[in-house]
Amino acid sequence: VFAHVVQAPEDPILGVTVAYNKDPSPVKVNLGVGAYRTEEGKPLVLNVVRRAEQMLVNDPSRVKEYLPITGLAEFNKLSAKLIFGSDSPAIQENRVATVQCLSGTGSLRVGTEFLARHYRERTIYIPQPTWGNHPKVFTLGGLSVKTYRYYDPVTRGLNIQGLLEDLSSAPSGAIVLLHACAHNPTGVDPTLDQWEQIRKLMRSKGLLPFFDSAYQGFASGSLDADAQSVRMFVADGGECLMAQSYAKNMGLYGERVGALSIVCRSADVAVRVESQLKLVIRPMYSNPPIHGASIVAAILKDRALFHEWTVELKAMADRIISMRQMLFDALRARGTPGDWSHIIKQIGMFTFTGLNSEQVAFMTKEYHIYMTSDGRISMAGLSSKTVPHLADAIHAAVTR
Numbered sequence: 001v002f003a004h005v006v007q008a009p010e011d012p013i014l015g016v017t018v019a020y021n022k023d024p025s026p027v028k029v030n031l032g033v034g035a036y037r038t039e040e041g042k043p044l045v046l047n048v049v050r051r052a053e054q055m056l057v058n059d060p061s062r063v064k065e066y067l068p069i070t071g072l073a074e075f076n077k078l079s080a081k082l083i084f085g086s087d088s089p090a091i092q093e094n095r096v097a098t099v100q101c102l103s104g105t106g107s108l109r110v111g112t113e114f115l116a117r118h119y120r121e122r123t124i125y126i127p128q129p130t131w132g133n134h135p136k137v138f139t140l141g142g143l144s145v146k147t148y149r150y151y152d153p154v155t156r157g158l159n160i161q162g163l164l165e166d167l168s169s170a171p172s173g174a175i176v177l178l179h180a181c182a183h184n185p186t187g188v189d190p191t192l193d194q195w196e197q198i199r200k201l202m203r204s205k206g207l208l209p210f211f212d213s214a215y216q217g218f219a220s221g222s223l224d225a226d227a228q229s230v231r232m233f234v235a236d237g238g239e240c241l242m243a244q245s246y247a248k249n250m251g252l253y254g255e256r257v258g259a260l261s262i263v264c265r266s267a268d269v270a271v272r273v274e275s276q277l278k279l280v281i282r283p284m285y286s287n288p289p290i291h292g293a294s295i296v297a298a299i300l301k302d303r304a305l306f307h308e309w310t311v312e313l314k315a316m317a318d319r320i321i322s323m324r325q326m327l328f329d330a331l332r333a334r335g336t337p338g339d340w341s342h343i344i345k346q347i348g349m350f351t352f353t354g355l356n357s358e359q360v361a362f363m364t365k366e367y368h369i370y371m372t373s374d375g376r377i378s379m380a381g382l383s384s385k386t387v388p389h390l391a392d393a394i395h396a397a398v399t400r
């Protein structure tokens, strides 16, 4: 009965790792998936995460009971505070409905299904380009997807004019996906002034912001600075949705820890919204896993652990920034044609190199460099040992 099923293509991002794993070359480098690696090229479990896990293991009162449908209550409260700020009026007025979800993707999906059932407008505008999974999550969740201009390939910066024009012509009430910081894949973020322009326009047109925050603390090294865009939108008293992930900033990739928050106009609405979120979640996966959320809650609620986390987070962010400088210097040293200053200007985990899919294919074939075909490289996967090899590959790709 399944003989007609055709072979599906690999995922454009996770499929890069599949191809990388099959390559026997000793010089291969995986710059595809956005996952942090140490200078030695190894995955990193933060010390603070190990410590929190130790505490959890040694606590005999901990059991493996089901969590509520909405997840670990303490985790939800702390997550909302982390992104919105503990002095956020929305939190103080109990206007935020937060549910624990399966990392960023799960939070986006639950939010989408909620919107498809309970919101009057079914169109979501997403930046062009955006993370490859976004359009699939929104479409399968029941929304229709349109794009707004975002990245200007000529300046390798933000096309603010195009962005504002496209959002101006969106129908009133349309949903707009915004990357809270460290835009994936471009590494290009609006300045605070530009955020303010975007906010004013969106509020005047009644457009509903749906934030994706996968890199809080990773862009600048500061948790508060990276939440500024979001906090501007919450400070004006309006509604928004927030999908939060702890994959990158706590290195909890495989634990699938995240949260969806919906900021409402009143506490009363938030209670009803939460009740409907439960109806979305229960038939999908019943309730979320307990372990990862317990680690996050343990870290966020303890002053010393929280501090330790911020230090480790900053160290990761700083290492990525130093990789940017190193790669830029290496290309300059080789006299590689082109202006590569975007490598040091872009923000977050990725550099959107400007290399085309043929150049990428060449680098993979000849140099065993694995990256997504849109020319994105994960700076977090680089080390001072692999930068020269990557610079050689880029140089060869653009001069051939």
Ligand code: LMR
Binding pocket: 013, 014, 032, 033, 034, 035, 131, 133, 184
């Ligand atoms: C990425 O963009 O590489 C990450 O967000 C990982 C993923 O799930 O695609």
